Amino acid sequence: MPRRFVTLDVFTDTALTGNPLAVVLDAEGLDTPAMQALAAEFNLSETVFVLPPTEARHRAQMRIFTPTAELPFAGHPTLGTAVLLALRDQRAGLTDAMAFGLEATLGTLACVVEPGEGRGTGRFRMPVLPEYLGDGPETGPVAAALGLEPAEIGFARHAPSRHRAGPPFLFVPVATRAALDRARVVPAALDDLGPPAALYCYTPDPDGLGHRYQARMFAPHLGVPEDPATGSAAAAFAGVMMQFEPLGDGEHAIVLRQGVRMGRPSSIGVQLCIEAGALRAVEISGGAVLVSEGTLLV
Template sequence: MSRRFVTLDVFTETPFSGNPLAVVLDSEGLDDEAMQRIAGEFNLSETVFVLPPTDARHKARLRIFTPARELAFAGHPTLGVAILLALRDARSGLTDAIAFGLEEAIGTVACVVEAGEGRGRGRFKLPVLPGYDGEGPAKTLLAKVIGLEPQDIGFGRHVPSRHTAGPSFIFIPVNARAKLDAARLDMAAFSAMDEPAALYLYAVDPEGLGHRFHARMFAPHLGITEDPATGSAAAAFAGVMMEFEPLGDGEHDVFIRQGLVMGRPSAIALQMVIESGALQSVEIGGSAVVMSEGTLLV
C-alpha cells in the first residue's frame, strides 16, 4: 500500500538548515520491524510515525525511531509533527494558534502552534521534569573521546554531568566556543566507554547576553554521528541549569544554537519556571518549515 510522508527542517525558519525530519502520516499496520526499516531508509536522526490517538481528546499518537532504535521521546520530532498537523488544520480553515496533546511513550506532550504558509512556530511542555543521572565521566576520559584537552572541559561551576528528559545525555561543558567547534569524536575511545551514551557539548555564547549557549551532540550508538538540533537534550539542559547556575524563582529563558559546524544552524528556545527554588515546568520552542511531500510504496 502507499503511505504519505512529509519532510521538514526543524528548529529553523530557513530551508536547508535545522534538523531534517521525516514524518510518515499513514502508519497503521506497520509493525516495529517495518518502522525501523523505514527509519533506516530515510537515514535521518529521527523518523516519526503518526498513529490515531488512544484518547480522542488528543491529536495523535507518535512513535519515534532513529536509524538504530526507537525512542520514548525526542524534541525535534515532537515539534515538527506538531507544526505539520497544525499546518494541515490551517488548510481546513483553522488559522489561529491551536493547542493539542501528542501521545508519546514518555506521556502526553502539550503543544501550542501558530501555522503560516508552509511553516510554523510552536512550543511544547514536557510531561515529566528532567532527571539527574549522576556525575559525568572523568575529564581525562571525555577529553580523549571528543579530541580536546582535560583543561578545555569545565567553566564556572559547570562540570560534566548526566541528565535525562527521556533519552539520557552526558553533558560536557567546554570553556570556549572555538574549542567546541574544534571537538571531534574519537570512535575508538567512544566505543571503549563503559556505557556509550549521547554526548552533549556546550559552551557559553561569547556574543550573547543572558543565558545563551552553543551546543553539539554526538550519538553514534543511536545511528547519529552528529545531530543538528536536539530538543530532548535542550529539555534535559534545564537540569544542568538548575545544578550549576544560580537561578532564582520565576521564568528563565535559555537560547541554544546548534548545528553551525555542520552547516545546518538551528535555534532552540528553552523556558524554565522555578518556584520556591524547585523546577516546576520545562517548555521547548522553535520553528519548522516543510521541505517535501511524497509517498512510500510499502
C-alpha cells in the same frame, strides 16, 4: 498501501537549515520492524510515524525512530510533527493558534502552534522533568573521547554531568568556542565513559547575552554521528542549569544554538519555571518549515 510522508526542517525558520525530519502519515498497519526499516531508509536523525491517538481528546500518537533504534521521546520530531499537523488543520479552515496533545511513549506533550504559510512556530511542555543521573566521568577520559585536552573541559561552575528527559545524555561543558568546533568523537575512547549515552557538548555563546549557549551533540550508538538540533537534550539541559547556575524563582529563558559547525544552524528555546527553588515546568520552543511531500510505495 501507499502512505504519505512529509519532510520538514525543524528548530529553524529557513529551509535547508536546522534539523531535517521525516514524518510518515497513515502509519496504521506498520509493525515495529517496518518502521525501523523505513527510518533507516530515510537515514535522518529521526523519523516519526503518526498513528491515531489512544485518547480521543489528543491529536495523534507518535512513534519516533533513529536509523537504528526507537526513542521514547525526541524534541525536534515533536515540534516538527506538531507544526505539520497544525498546518494540515489550517487547510481545513482552522487558522488561529492551535493547542493539542501529542502522545509519545514518554507521555503526552501539550503543544501550542501558530501555523503560517508552509511553516509554523510552536512550543510544547514536557510531561516529565529532567532527571539527574549522576556526575560525569573525570575530565581526562571525557577529553580523550572528544579529541580535546583536559583543560578544555569545564567552565565557571560547569563540570560533566548526566541528565535525561527521555534518552540519557552526558553533558560536557567546553571552555571555548574554538574547542567546541574541534571536538570529534574518538570511538576507541568511548568505553571509558561508562554506560552509552549521547554526548552533548556546550559552551557559552559569544554572540548572545544572558543564558545563551552553543552546542554540538554526538550519538554514534544511535546511528547519529552528529545532530543539528536535539530537543530532548535541550529539555534535559534544564537540569544542567539547575545544577550549575544560580537561578532564582520565576521564569527563565535559555537559547541553545546547535548545528552551526555542520552548516545546519538551529535555535532551540528552553523555558524554565522555578518555584520555591525547585524546577516546576520545562517548555521547548522553535520553528519548523515544510520541505517536501511524497508517497511511500512500500
